Structure formats: structure tokens, C-alpha cells
Amino acid sequence: MRAIGTSLTATTAAAVLIAGAGTAMAAPAHTTGRASGPAASSLSAVSRFDDGSFESPKVKANTFDEFAAGQSFGPxxxxxxxxxxxxxxxxxAAEGDQSLDLNGSDAGAVSQTFTTKAGSRYTVTYSLAGNPELDRVPVLKTGKVLVDGQNVQGFSFDVTGKTKANMGYVRRQVTFVATGPSTTLTFASTTLHSPTGPVVDDVTVERCKPDCCD
Incomplete structure (x- = not known):
């Protein structure tokens, strides 16, 4: 497993960071509207956002596949x-079978564009861990979440004491206001010059109804 100079086109988007770094969890179930997030009744599914658990394409068991800038996998x-x-x-994995290390041979970034409604508020929830191979430094894996190129949340994860069998996933959330009919969500590593980076899995995007996220 392998820094990016993320150069995405910036589009203004209002963003509100949900307080707190998330709740530690061992092997969470994939559900909508977890106890750590807004009430399920205040959220609705987002059109076209897909494969937040990185299940496509299937990778051979006990191995990994590297993808470089310009390549796609699933959505x-x-x-x-x-x-x-x-x-x-x-x-x-936090959910399903597969997950994503944001560092291949070095730091990388992945994006997905999905349908949104301008002026509506959306909540992104995801599971965060780090590549635990401790022979590779640094032990603190860092990255960021971007919406239409704007940095809306930085994150970090210390892999000290973590193992491949116990990754120590935590749930994180960030909320943004869409500015157009589509929005691009990006996860980017800022762990430079390392083949081991932050790990993300179980990403969900939900549209807040008027009574939530205030």
C-alpha cells in the first residue's frame, strides 16, 4: 500500500462539521441513520450515491488492487x-468485505459525483481507520473530506495498537449544503511519502429533512 496534490475545481459549498471525532466500533452493521448520527426519521436516501463500502469490483481475497489517477472502480x-x-x-472491513486505503504507493484521492438539490443539507457519514502495518511510518494517518473541491473536514487516525484483525474503526460525520444539481464528494489522504494511509469504508450520504441538522 502505497500524497497528493489534490487539484479539484473549487465550487463554493457551505459546510457544517458535526462535533466530535466519532464513536469507536469493532464491526458495525450497515444501516441508515445510526445512533451516532441524526435520527433516521430526519434523513432520506440520496439519488445515485452508490457503493460506499467499496465492494466493486471484487478484489481477490487477501490481496489488494492499486488504482491510479484517472482510473475508476465502481462509481x-x-x-x-x-x-x-x-x-x-x-x-x-467496517462493512461488507472490502475497504479503501487512501495511499497506494503514495497518497491519493477518490471522488464520486451524485445528484443533489441546491440549498438542501446533506450528511456524510463514514468509518475511518488506518493501515496498521507498523513497519511503515507514520503511525498517524491523516486526510480530508472535500465537497466540490472545498475542504470541509480534516481527519486523523493513530494506528498504534491496531491490527488487521482489529482495525478500530470510528464513525465520522460532516454536513454540507448543496449548491447545485450535483455534488462531488472526495476523500483525500494527506499522509505524504508513505505507502500506508488512512482507511475509509461504509460511506453514506443522506439528505437532511427540514427538522434535522439545525
Whole structure:
């Protein structure tokens, strides 16, 4: 497993960071509207956002596939650097079988564009861990979430004490206001000059109804 100079076209988007770094969890179930997020009754599914668990394409068990800038896998496109799509059994996934190391040979970024309604507020929820191979530094894996090229949340994860069997995933959230009929969500590593980076999985995007996220 392998820094990016993320150069995405910036589109103004209002963003509100949900307080807190998330709740530690071992092997979360894939559900909509978890206890750690807004009430399920205040959220609705987002059109066309897909494969937040990085299940496509299937990677050979106990291995990983590297994808470079300009390549796509499922609905995700690598927008800078390179990333590793992790197959079943290589290490613990937060949901399903596969997950994504945001560092391939070096730091990378992935994006997905989905339908939104201008002026509506959306909540992105995801599971965060880090590549636990401790022979590779640094132990603190860092990255950021971008909406239409705007940095809306930085994140970090310390892999000290973590193993492939116990990744120590935490849930994180960030909320943004869409500015147009489509929005591009990006996860980018800022762990430079390292083949081991932050790991993301179980990404969901939900539209807030008027009584939530205030």
C-alpha cells in the first residue's frame, strides 16, 4: 500500500462539521441513520450515491488492487495519486468485505459525483481507520473530506495498537449544503511519502429533512 496534490475545481459549498471525532466500533452493521448520527426519521436516501463500502469490483481475497489517477472502480474515480482497494480477508472491513486505503504507493484521492438539490443539507457519514502495518511510518494517518473541491473536514487516525484483525474503526460525520444539481464528494489522504494511509469504508450520504441538522 502505497500524497497528493489534490487539484479539484473549487465550487463554493457551505459546510457544517458535526462535533466530535466519532464513536469507536469493532464491526458495525450497515444501516441508515445510526445512533451516532441524526435520527433516521430526519434523513432520506440520496439519488445515485452508490457503493460506499467499496465492494466493486471484487478484489481477490487477501490481496489488494492499486488504482491510479484517472482510473475508476465502481462509481469512484481516482482524482490524484493512487489508492489501494482492499479485498476480503486482507484486514477487517467496517462493512461488507472490502475497504479503501487512501495511499497506494503514495497518497491519493477518490471522488464520486451524485445528484443533489441546491440549498438542501446533506450528511456524510463514514468509518475511518488506518493501515496498521507498523513497519511503515507514520503511525498517524491523516486526510480530508472535500465537497466540490472545498475542504470541509480534516481527519486523523493513530494506528498504534491496531491490527488487521482489529482495525478500530470510528464513525465520522460532516454536513454540507448543496449548491447545485450535483455534488462531488472526495476523500483525500494527506499522509505524504508513505505507502500506508488512512482507511475509509461504509460511506453514506443522506439528505437532511427540514427538522434535522439545525
Amino acid at each position: 469512484w474515480r481516482v482524482t490524484s495519486g493512487n489508492v489501494d482497494l482492499i479485498g476480503a480477508g486482507y484486514w477487517q
